[in-house]
Amino acid sequence: MNRLKEEVYVFGNTEYTPHLKTIYTVKGIIDEQNPNTSIWGIPNISLCDISKSEKIINTVNNSRAYQVQKRLIDDGFTKTIFIGDIINEYPAEFESTFLTQAQSAMRIDYEALLHNLDNFSDDLSKEEFKNILDFRLTLKIDHLSAFKVKINQQYYEDFLLKCDFKALIDGGAYDGEDSKRFIEFFPSYKQVIVLEPSDSNRLLVGRKLHNYPNVHIIKACLGESNGYIRFDGEGTSAKTVLEGGVKVEQRTIDSFEIDQRTLVKLDIEGAEMAALKGASKAFENPDYSFAISAYHLPHDLLNILKLFKSSLVKRKLYFRHYSGGICESVLFAI
Secondary structure, three states, rough: HHHHHHHEEOOOOOOHHHHHHOEEEEEEEEEOOOOOOOEEEEEEEOOOHHOOOEEEEOOOOOHHHHHHHHHHHOOOOOOOOEEHHHHHHHHHOOOHHHHHHHHHHHHHHHHHHHHHHHOOOOHHHHHHHHHHHHHHHHHHHHHHHOOOOOOHHHOHHHHHOOOOEEEEEEEEOOHHHHHHHHHHHHOOOOOOEOOOHHHHHHHHHHHHOOOOOOOOEEEEOOOOOEEEEEEOOHHHOOEEEOOOEEEEEEOOOOHHHOOOOEEEEOOOOOOOHHHHHOOOHHOOOOOOOEEEEOOOOOOOHHHHHHOOOOOOOOOOEEEEOOOOOOOOOEEEEE
């Protein structure tokens, strides 16, 4: 059958949805969070209005890809296809998308990353790391079947809670929830430094942390050097940009010169490597540990691991993945 004439439904309005219009005749889009009756000129319809025999392409990929896939199949939609399978069939149509770029990078990095398996300190790290490598390489959704959506449980694993942290540097605090949890897990803390360049996010942080002592909320980004950069966006999508946005201060991790047991947490939308390059002193200080989001840029997994391994301080390495999609992978160096 000529796929250009094949009729399908699309679950989710993501960056992949408009690309599917070039391959299929899209009869409808199912976006349960969108109140509009049409998207991209295509009807936005309810899942209950679709026959179980229709083909549905699941474009959800960030955090709940596997959960959506399982839900559709469990609901009786047996012709459910994950977007990764379509990308594998039509790679040229999706070359600018996040999944395709992640797959291209993994084809380059895969063998080098496999050699890091034995560097992890527990079997769960090795298992989850291998599953994520295989998903990124193949885009086959079954590699995500073991993962649950645990975004609100990130960072504070048993191996981290065994440490006696006295300070936190929270880069990319969003609403301050991770800083609040640090305070609750480490009640004898001495200081918490929260960096958040977004005005709206900083208000959220202030409301959540205003009752706690020794919390310093700074309007700044973390980066490779001290100075100023451009910053744009709000919420979880706020990030540094080359042009536009607003001018904000940039600080290095080393500029804080903390002399206590410190946890550095970074989730800064692709600026993690730049921030780590501004932590050369901290890297060689055994009192510093790191919890780093390692999924924003295609080569982040390998680049961050290389940086950890280059340190003279031999920290224990762990890996955890907190979603049923491509996002929320965290590398720990404790």
